[in-house]
Amino acid sequence: MSRKKSEKKPINKIGRRRFLKVLAGVPVYAALGPVGIASGETRRYGKLVDTLRCIGCKRCMSACKRWNKLHVEREELLTDRNTDLSGNNFVVVNLRADRKNRAQRTYVHWTCQHCAKPACVGACPVTAITKLSRGPVVINESKCIGCRYCYQSCPYKVPRFDFEKRVSRKCTLCYDRIPLLDYMKPACVAACPVGALHYGLKEDIILEAKKRVERRKGPAYILGLEEAGGTDILTILPAKPENMGLVVAPKKVVNQDLDKIRITASGFMGASVLAGLMYGYGHLNKTDGSEQDQDKKGHEDDHE
Amino acid sequence: MKTTMNESPTLTLNAETHSSKEETPSSQPNHPARKTTIRQAFSTLLADMERSPGFYVWVSFLIAVIFLAGYSLLMSLIYSMEIFEFSLKIPWEMMVSNYIFLVGSSVGLCLVVSLGSVFGLKRYELIGKRGLFLALISIILGLSSIGLHLGHPERGAIYNALTPNLFSAMWYMSTLYPPYIACIAVWYWLLARRDLARTAAESEGLRAKIYNILALEGLKAYAYERMPLQRWESKLNRTIPLQKLGLSLDAENADLSWARVLGTLALISGLIAYTIEGSLFAHTEARPFWYGPLYPIDFFLGAGFCGFSWLMALGILTHKLKREQFSEAYRTLLSEMAEILALLLSAGVLFTAYKMGHGLFEPLKVKTVMLFLNGPFSLNFWIFEIAIGLVLPIPILIYSARKRKTAGIATASIMVLAGYFVKKYDFVVASQVYPVIKEGLPSYFPAIMEIILIGGIIATFLLVYTLGARFLPLKEEGSHRGPVI
Numbered sequence: 001m002s003r004k005k006s007e008k009k010p011i012n013k014i015g016r017r018r019f020l021k022v023l024a025g026v027p028v029y030a031a032l033g034p035v036g037i038a039s040g041e042t043r044r045y046g047k048l049v050d051t052l053r054c055i056g057c058k059r060c061m062s063a064c065k066r067w068n069k070l071h072v073e074r075e076e077l078l079t080d081r082n083t084d085l086s087g088n089n090f091v092v093v094n095l096r097a098d099r100k101n102r103a104q105r106t107y108v109h110w111t112c113q114h115c116a117k118p119a120c121v122g123a124c125p126v127t128a129i130t131k132l133s134r135g136p137v138v139i140n141e142s143k144c145i146g147c148r149y150c151y152q153s154c155p156y157k158v159p160r161f162d163f164e165k166r167v168s169r170k171c172t173l174c175y176d177r178i179p180l181l182d183y184m185k186p187a188c189v190a191a192c193p194v195g196a197l198h199y200g201l202k203e204d205i206i207l208e209a210k211k212r213v214e215r216r217k218g219p220a221y222i223l224g225l226e227e228a229g230g231t232d233i234l235t236i237l238p239a240k241p242e243n244m245g246l247v248v249a250p251k252k253v254v255n256q257d258l259d260k261i262r263i264t265a266s267g268f269m270g271a272s273v274l275a276g277l278m279y280g281y282g283h284l285n286k287t288d289g290s291e292q293d294q295d296k297k298g299h300e301d302d303h304e
Numbered sequence: 305m306k307t308t309m310n311e312s313p314t315l316t317l318n319a320e321t322h323s324s325k326e327e328t329p330s331s332q333p334n335h336p337a338r339k340t341t342i343r344q345a346f347s348t349l350l351a352d353m354e355r356s357p358g359f360y361v362w363v364s365f366l367i368a369v370i371f372l373a374g375y376s377l378l379m380s381l382i383y384s385m386e387i388f389e390f391s392l393k394i395p396w397e398m399m400v401s402n403y404i405f406l407v408g409s410s411v412g413l414c415l416v417v418s419l420g421s422v423f424g425l426k427r428y429e430l431i432g433k434r435g436l437f438l439a440l441i442s443i444i445l446g447l448s449s450i451g452l453h454l455g456h457p458e459r460g461a462i463y464n465a466l467t468p469n470l471f472s473a474m475w476y477m478s479t480l481y482p483p484y485i486a487c488i489a490v491w492y493w494l495l496a497r498r499d500l501a502r503t504a505a506e507s508e509g510l511r512a513k514i515y516n517i518l519a520l521e522g523l524k525a526y527a528y529e530r531m532p533l534q535r536w537e538s539k540l541n542r543t544i545p546l547q548k549l550g551l552s553l554d555a556e557n558a559d560l561s562w563a564r565v566l567g568t569l570a571l572i573s574g575l576i577a578y579t580i581e582g583s584l585f586a587h588t589e590a591r592p593f594w595y596g597p598l599y600p601i602d603f604f605l606g607a608g609f610c611g612f613s614w615l616m617a618l619g620i621l622t623h624k625l626k627r628e629q630f631s632e633a634y635r636t637l638l639s640e641m642a643e644i645l646a647l648l649l650s651a652g653v654l655f656t657a658y659k660m661g662h663g664l665f666e667p668l669k670v671k672t673v674m675l676f677l678n679g680p681f682s683l684n685f686w687i688f689e690i691a692i693g694l695v696l697p698i699p700i701l702i703y704s705a706r707k708r709k710t711a712g713i714a715t716a717s718i719m720v721l722a723g724y725f726v727k728k729y730d731f732v733v734a735s736q737v738y739p740v741i742k743e744g745l746p747s748y749f750p751a752i753m754e755i756i757l758i759g760g761i762i763a764t765f766l767l768v769y770t771l772g773a774r775f776l777p778l779k780e781e782g783s784h785r786g787p788v789i
């Protein structure tokens with residue numbers, strides 16, 4: 001039980017000190033906003049989704065709904081029913097076919113990818129979204145104004161509007177389970193009966209994903225290593241995401257701050273050109289004073 | 305200083321006791337008098353209705369539409385905001401497109417008016433008041449359009465101030481519009497103040513009082529009565545020459561050079577805010593069709609369309625409906641504005657051709673471009689955006705400008721506005737289809753409840769304008785001229 005030992009323990013058991021650190025960090029980072037993005041100090045956790053092992057039982061979906069107190073809609077937890085992310089579905093499991101090989105059909109567990117550099121965080125006007133240093137990207141629902149700009153800027157189109165609460169909602173990677181020692185995995189991971197979901201330190205799940213892909217005979221693709229600048233959710237797919245009908249994100253950080261500045265600067269340039277043109281037009285056409293002179297009585301013009 | 309501090313409370317106290325003593329006996333016999341004034345007002349209203357039934361029919365129609373919109377809003381509160389959406393995957397629809405349309409109109413109007421007040425083109429000062437009044441109501445209604453679209457508009461103001469996100473275009477946008485609105489409002493007031501004061505002088509009773517308050521006329525007398533203002537003013541005058549700065553409390557002596565200062569401020573804040581508005585879309589890399597530095601510039605072109613079109617359409621229609629004479633200067637100005645609009649529209653044609661052609665060769669954009677060229681939006685695109693909104697108005701405008709035909713100019717302006725409204729809707733909605741909705745949507749038409757709500761907002765716009773055109777100084781004439789109505 002010594003502390004030294006606990007640091008070397010397997011990934012799903014966190015040392016108490018680290019746990020306390022995280023516990024203390026959550027509110028601080030939540031308050032600091034985007035400043036809190038992934039500082040090197042705390043180690044990042046992630047989730048591995050192995051679609052090759054998934055049997056489509058949707059226990060992860062129902063566990064998620066139970067933990068997050070979401071509505072269950074009729075029939076959506078049936079195995080072959082396809083559902084879509086929504087304010088009430090933080091995670092979905094859909095049967096997807098490979099476009100190049102129709103026989104290859106796989107259940108894909110799909111949720112917020114918890115990007116390393118999330119576009120949604122940079123978009124939210126009121127800093128309601130934060131990337132916690134531990135990994136999860138969380139929407140503060142009591143702050144969200146419901147503008148849905150995060151949805152527009154997310155490369156995966158994840159945060160969905162909940163019409164009842166009138167805020168955008170999405171998977172939180174169960175950051176609120178972390179303080180509960182018995183529940184240190186996200187609800188979905190804890191519920192998976194076949195080990196298709198795996199939660200751990202980011203480095204470890206990358207190794208684990210690579211190992212699993214190596215062990216597999218057929219082709220496989222790890223989604224999340226580079227997409228959107230790297231995400232904290234890795235998904236092992238039997239084919240490329242575009243062939244599986246998933247939304248494809250560019251392999252770079254999306255919505256970078258510098259890029260935003262570049263675009264806005266070009267807009268300002270356009271605006272200044274416009275103002276310049278108007279000034280020129282005003283200057284060239286100033287010869288029309290005569291007809292207006294009689295109108296001038298009231299205004300003394302000290303300009304010109 | 306001490307003496308004044310001591311004096312003023314006693315003075316006000318005296319005044320209060322005085323007035324209360326006076327009022328108590330006189331309030332009772334006042335009653336019948338008040339009744340007659342109400343009856344009188346009612347009969348004047350009836351007489352007025354008989355004289356101009358068209359006005360009342362129009363106003364009642366607009367009010368009916370607004371009530372309908374109120375119904376849809378109420379239903380959205382009782383049931384769910386979902387009634388405004390036609391697809392969960394397209395969360396920005398008509399309310400957002402209507403918002404950028406109205407805000408664009410406001411900035412465009414501000415641009416056109418600033419040609420006169422800021423850039424020194426005297427003839428454009430004619431349209432100053434109408435333009436600024438329109439700019440004011442369009443930005444306010446535009447912001448209410450987006451406010452209704454928010455899940456929690458009440459939090460917007462709070463957290464915008466408490467936890468700003470300095471890398472979010474939306475934050476800048478919502479922060480920059482309030483100062484813009486303030487500048488526009490004061491600018492309009494400066495231009496209209498003298499007319500308001502004159503109207504007050506010509507009317508009597510309650511009406512005179514209202515106009516006096518609007519013009520802040522009599523403020524000086526009131527302030528002199530209540531406060532030791534004279535002493536302050538003389539002191540201030542020694543340090544800052546108030547009169548020379550044009551800071552007069554009288555409407556007649558107010559100097560219009562302040563309009564130039566406010567105009568410049570409004571222009572700058574409007575330009576910045578509207579650039580950021582374009583950037584809001586242009587930043588979202590996840591929406592390839594919005595992304596890129598093109599849109600902030602495109603937005604300005606659109607603002608120009610709207611500014612000129614609103615001014616010409618409503619200016620001409622109002623003149624015709626009120627059977628007013630077009631002054632010669634105004635006619636000339638209208639022709640010039642029509643020509644400029646034609647020029648802008650031709651630039652718009654080139655820009656659209658470039659945008660679509662360029663998009664065809666970009667793998668990320670091509671699917672969205674095809675939605676326009678040969679997809680569910682093609683009717684909107686070819687008929688509304690291209691034919692009605694861009695191409696057809698050009699010859700009409702040029703012909704009418706040459707022949708100085710106001711009807712033609714008004715028609716073309718309305719066409720441009722209609723085309724641009726549809727264009728904004730397509731711009732917002734079509735870009736959201738890919739990459740999320742691969743199989744296509746069942747409908748690309750806004751939800752009926754949303755149409756009703758937006759109808760209500762447009763109706764409010766027209767209603768406020770109608771009332772403004774009737775009761776406020778908007779007419780195209782030198783701001784010093786006499787009565788307005």
Ligand code: SF4
Nearest residue numbers: 112113114115120154
């Ligand atoms: S997937 Fe979307 S919602 Fe999730 S962190 Fe990335 S940008 Fe944000």
Ligand code: SF4
Nearest residue numbers: 124144145147148150
């Ligand atoms: S919907 Fe909420 S969380 Fe998303 S950007 Fe707007 S305020 Fe932020």
